[in-house]
Amino acid sequence: MINLRNIPAIDEVLALPMMRDILKQYNRDFIISNLRQAVEDCRHEIRLTGGEFKKEELTLKIIDRLEILIKTSCRGTLQKVINGTGVVLHTNLGRAPLGDRALEYVNDIGKNYNNLEFDLENGERGSRYQHVEELLITLTGAEAGLVVNNNAAAVLLGLTSIAQAKEVIVSRGQLVEIGGAFRIPEVMKQSGARLVEVGTTNKTYISDYAQAITENTALLFYAHTSNYKIVGFTEEVMLAELVKLGQDMKIPVMHDLGSGILANMGEWGLKDEPTVRESVKSGADIITFSGDKLLGGPQAGIIVGQERYISLMKKNQLTRALRVDKLIIAALEGTLLEYLSGDYLHDIPVLKMLTSSLEHLHEQAERLKNDLDARLGDISAVEEIRVIKTEDMIGGGAYPTYKLPGYGVQIALAGKQLETLSKQLRGMNPALLTRKQENKMLISVRTLLAGDDALLVEMVYKALQNMEPEGNQPGGKK
Numbered sequence: 001m002i003n004l005r006n007i008p009a010i011d012e013v014l015a016l017p018m019m020r021d022i023l024k025q026y027n028r029d030f031i032i033s034n035l036r037q038a039v040e041d042c043r044h045e046i047r048l049t050g051g052e053f054k055k056e057e058l059t060l061k062i063i064d065r066l067e068i069l070i071k072t073s074c075r076g077t078l079q080k081v082i083n084g085t086g087v088v089l090h091t092n093l094g095r096a097p098l099g100d101r102a103l104e105y106v107n108d109i110g111k112n113y114n115n116l117e118f119d120l121e122n123g124e125r126g127s128r129y130q131h132v133e134e135l136l137i138t139l140t141g142a143e144a145g146l147v148v149n150n151n152a153a154a155v156l157l158g159l160t161s162i163a164q165a166k167e168v169i170v171s172r173g174q175l176v177e178i179g180g181a182f183r184i185p186e187v188m189k190q191s192g193a194r195l196v197e198v199g200t201t202n203k204t205y206i207s208d209y210a211q212a213i214t215e216n217t218a219l220l221f222y223a224h225t226s227n228y229k230i231v232g233f234t235e236e237v238m239l240a241e242l243v244k245l246g247q248d249m250k251i252p253v254m255h256d257l258g259s260g261i262l263a264n265m266g267e268w269g270l271k272d273e274p275t276v277r278e279s280v281k282s283g284a285d286i287i288t289f290s291g292d293k294l295l296g297g298p299q300a301g302i303i304v305g306q307e308r309y310i311s312l313m314k315k316n317q318l319t320r321a322l323r324v325d326k327l328i329i330a331a332l333e334g335t336l337l338e339y340l341s342g343d344y345l346h347d348i349p350v351l352k353m354l355t356s357s358l359e360h361l362h363e364q365a366e367r368l369k370n371d372l373d374a375r376l377g378d379i380s381a382v383e384e385i386r387v388i389k390t391e392d393m394i395g396g397g398a399y400p401t402y403k404l405p406g407y408g409v410q411i412a413l414a415g416k417q418l419e420t421l422s423k424q425l426r427g428m429n430p431a432l433l434t435r436k437q438e439n440k441m442l443i444s445v446r447t448l449l450a451g452d453d454a455l456l457v458e459m460v461y462k463a464l465q466n467m468e469p470e471g472n473q474p475g476g477k478k
């Protein structure tokens, strides 16, 4: 016979002297909803175990449980993840981790008043966009610049400002979809511009564009197909050719560059990737790109180009809805300044990861292997730990065809324990994401940040210990 009668009522618990501190510290409704949960958990436990408890015992049990629930909820859900996947720009993992200078700016601007929209020299209203515009002009060679929420917003704003109710010509080879449902044709529809498709998936000639031009054509659109490559029997118009046509016909060219590379990365295997400066030099009138891809900054949509088009966009009401917060401007300014005066290949985390030498990655993997060996020595599930070569990647949305040779540590486990270990590691805070290869766990060292190595060793140790068959914490299962 199960006895649930001794479970105290919510009001009874709330009235207890020992609840005073908790009530002072947390929101009352938050406590009550967690208390209900704690009582429910306790009832469940009694049903399961059939235990007999006195009311005082149950009350203590409920309060213990309440404290755990409250602590867990107060942690929030957004948390640090250690990236052992070797994918540098992982959209699901927040894309580019920020550098120190960007974070110092965020901290300083975030906790103080600032001159976001105040012109300190003249003592009057200023523009939030002035802060990064000069930097963008210097770094890209463009006439003017503007920053909005993300690149999708930048493309939308460009189309709406220049081509609403008019025609935009795009090659069928460039009708891209970027992860997270950014589809050029859909964005066109949203903007009120009419899409005119030319050419075929694998071949588009400059004459295709020329023949499609009418008096309603407002824009020639050129998208960088960053997340796929059409190979084989192909023909693509060069940006410079399209610009020439645009200039002859007095129609502007908008270049959706995707991942705005500011530095020349050819030496590190990115030689096919045009930099923003090259796009400006080719004569594109409007260029849009993301702040959090290869630029290595916060999420933002950056637009650079000719003054007259940028000022059209600044005046568009839509810009108000797409405007960026001070924290983004601070992080972006901090990042852009690295390109101007810093050791950007070292201090912008994404660029550091991309330019790490093989020797350096090899050494790091050796060190990690040795640390894991030492820590996991007496765990029976571990069969082998070794350093192996990896194929790292630039990123989910961007450049799937680029493979970066790297190094990592492979952990082989006895039996079918790999899934359990991965799940354990994902459930920790911070969490650890790894790769699976040939039924072994693979941790790529390229995407580990400072301090991650040591944390990771302890995490793997703890997770494996939890999984040991003779695990010594009967209550610690979950």
Ligand SMILES: *Cc1c(COP(=O)(O)O)cnc(C)c1O
Binding pocket: 150, 151, 152, 153, 176, 178, 182, 223, 224, 225, 226, 227, 256, 257, 258, 259, 289, 290, 291, 300, 301, 397, 398
């Ligand atoms: C990534 C990408 C986008 C979308 O950029 P967001 O900043 O994620 O909005 C648009 N176009 C191209 C070509 C891209 O590579």
